[in-house]
Amino acid sequence: MDFIHYNPSEYSLLADDESTDETDFSDLAIQYGEVQMLIDMDIIPVPELQSSEMEEVTENLVETFQEVTIKTPAKYKKYGQDQIERFIRIIQEEGLTVPKAAEQCSIPRSSAYKLLDEFNAGDGSVLPGNIPKALKRGPKKLFPQHSAFLIELFDINPSIVLEEARLKLCEHFNGLEISIPDLYKHIREKCSISLKQATKYTVERDAPRTLELRFNIVNQWKAAGVSFSENCIFVDEAGFHSQLTRSRAWSKA
Template sequence: MNEHCRIANEIVMSDNRVEEIVEEMDIDEDPAFTYGKLLLLADDQTAPRKVVEDAAIDENNEQDVNAQKETSLFDSEHKDSTKFLPYKAYGPENIRRFIELVQEEGGSIAKHAKACLIPRSTAYEILKQWNESDGTAIPANNIKIKEEHTRFLIGLVDSNPCVTVSMAKEELCKLFEDLQIPESGLRKHMTEKIRLSLKNSSLYTMDRDTNRTIGLRYKIITEWKAAGVDFQKNCVFIDEAGFNSHQIRSRAWSLKGEPAQVKVPTQKGVNLSIVGCISPFGTINFSKVEPLKPSDVAKIEKEFPLPKSKKRKAKTENTPKTKVKKGTTAYHIVTFVRNVMDVLDRHDKNGFFIVMDNCRIHHSHYVVEAIQNRGYIPLFMPPYSPFLNPIEECWAKIKSHVRRNPLSSLDTLTPRIQEACRSVTTEDCLGWIRHSETFWDRCLDKEAGLA
């Protein structure tokens, strides 16, 4: 094995947060995984190699239609320049100019409002405020939040991204006792002035930004570069993902005041584990992990004998029966990797790097030896660094496809997953790989907060 790759792998495998090498055909206890052999769902022959041309034709047609619409609207936009103005395009200077025009020229209020980019209804409200103040003060455009308030809100959101508008108002008014602002006004300030937006939250493990993790990334990326690792030229990426029949989108539509309910099968069903592999030239293999039978245990023990240091005691009458392993085992990974290497051999890609995360079953000597014996090189990701693994983005697309429509009583999960796997294109894979490579230099700069 390339010396630099060996050093990089040893760095990953020696980290105390990574479990010991699996000397037995052990299991991954993650409940997202089921158990068993592999059922091919998609491979390098079934996945699309380019974007469908019909989609490009439809896009061009849509652009032509939009161009016609823009042409037809051109004259109407010139007739009323304020009709399509963004919300609150005016400011204090516009208000001052509007008051000045009303005082100096008189005439149509609507005309002066249009000249100052102020909506007509707002112009009358401004005049009302002006008159009620006896003409001694120009309306202040309702600005209540100052720069110090904004800085406090930014710090509050940085420290607690899950803070609600109600909680933010409470904390803000507690610190600035003279401030009075409704929640609607505060929400508007947070979204329009600070430019915050509410999104689906995702978990970010604190260990991602420890000095040890950042240092490991630096060392491993340095060794990768020295070894000639190039994600776009000589690497394939293997990983597992879990699915179940209750996977739906996290947001849904409903009438105002009513909960958004999505009907799903009564039984969640057995969770499925899918093992996948992508490359710069497209998808290679997606397979479903299938149940392991008791008869497979003897086959596994014969094909993957334990080393002498791990030999089991001789069986007696009191020895309990060997349990069938559950979860994704090293046996499944070996079987899958062999299929992947068969595909690579057909395409003259011998000697490629086979990249996996630092999951303990990937470190098994069975997996490592199976890869090395065929002339390929195993490569393990740094801990807590999913952004370096392009196949993570692939799983996001597949799961989004599966969640698109809830499963009905007539649907089954496996065909839905198979359809999603076959939707992954070569362009998708290249895009994800290029994106993951953009993090290399940031890791070498020892940057934190990567995601």
């Protein structure tokens, strides 16, 4: 381990009176430690970056700034109908060019040309910007004959699902294609039919035909000596089928 001799500037080194060693103080400093020179950082050469490294650093910075940049929507200067009316009147009455008339009315030049073309394309009675835009709608797919078929189909089978109704409709009308959402919309708006909670009741359970069949089969069993009350189980077919029916059905809205 090296020990550095510390010599404060305000105190001078004093020799020990009892010491017999005649070694000089400078020799003692060299003997017990080395005075280290402080390095001046200003004179140290700084390595310069190569051009390729500088380009790479610059590209990284550009990418970083692009990621954090918040895109603000472009602001467009608005103009009203009074400016459009004045623009058309100046062109017609004063005969100014489109750029000069647009400048007086504070309308962009590109918009001014479009407004003038729109005005010339019409009969001159409607100012540009007042023409209502037609809604883009697809061709109508279902017509009254389709509605009549659907109403009859739901009357026959109120618990039919939309997919089955769509298949039957497309089978009956060749070449027809329609999606489930469009079919449901047509059923509700044009056919006035909607899904409702169904109330189940067995129509054939107490019908005269059903009662007569039960009476005849019981008499046949009695004649054959069959104890139907002990050996037979009656299954209510109408009640059984009612449990297979959906709890919701189509009905008039």
